[in-house]
Amino acid sequence: MGDLFWILISAMVVNNFTLSLFLGLCPFMGVSSRIETALRMGMANIFVLTITSICAWFLNTFILVHAPYLRLISFIVVIASLVQIVEMIIKKASPTLFRQLGIYLPLITTNCAILGLAIFQTNRGYGLFQGLSFAIGAGLGLTLALVLMASIRETTELADVPDLAKGTALTMIIAGSLSLAFMGFAGLMSSS
């Protein structure tokens, strides 16, 4: 169990997907201007990452042993279609949930965080449960980064920043400082 816990913590803060591996930057830049949207985007991400992890494990264990060169293509196709199917099921089963997460699902179906998770999981040889805790950790990490970023951006909107720095440049520099702060968590791993 301790092993699973460390995988989760490591994916969440030490090797945070957005701030130290640069995965999933598009939603990070795009929807991080309001805390509420950021939170929903994070939830949708956790959801898709979990599905991805199960898919990747299944494909790796049962199918790709025979044809490793098809890995990329099959990951993309299977993950994208499964997310679509789940999206339809949610739409039928729980319209409220769909309204909360729905519009974000197509946006993240295969962004780099999702495919990145599948590839990292394969490269590290994680099993089903290790993969799941990796996925949940990564999702929580993305949510954390999104919400932190959104709260900072809500404040900077009211602040008097130089015209020159408004927009992406400022966001980048804020992200740099956040990433610097997250590097502090690296100590957590080596001491354990």
Added chain:
Amino acid sequence: MSRTTPTEDLLRGIWKENPVLIHMLGLCPALAVTNSVANSLAMGIATFFVLVGSSLLVSLLRKYIPHEVRISTYILIIATFVTVADMSLEALVPTIHKALGAFIALIVVNCMILGRQEAFASKNSVGRSLLDAVGTGVGFIIALVMMGAFREILGSGSFLGVGLFGSSFEPWVIMILPPGGFLTLGLLLLGLSAWQRRSAGEGMA
């Protein structure tokens, strides 16, 4: 879309509509692998290859791809070229392949490539699509190498692995670590908008 000359197709992507610096596309690789010039160059060339290859194929097949499934078709074409690039790099330069790691495979989801297929290659002839892809690809390489040079010179005091400043130089380790990527791009964008503002101001005066 307004008609453009072939020269414009080629030059547009290089600077005026640079994918990374102006359109903010393909940010993940631009930030993740630019901690040295050699890595940036390898990543740039791999992306260039995938972009040109898939543009060629998409524009060749543009009349046969049904509109409803075009995005999935583009992704399949791109994924095929990425698999080729991944395996060739692994065979030719194993050390760089190791340093780039999963990011070679992640070229598939580089929004810049899909963006060019959807916006240009699917609507234009083979020759013009190739010119457009070459221009955009070169623009991507330029942006990556700029960032890689900035980060390697400050962060390791070297350029392409050759020491520049002698032993008295204290490297800014932070520049080759993840925060350095964000900071470098932020500063680059600041410099760019300052420069644009200055040239716009001169134009009016």
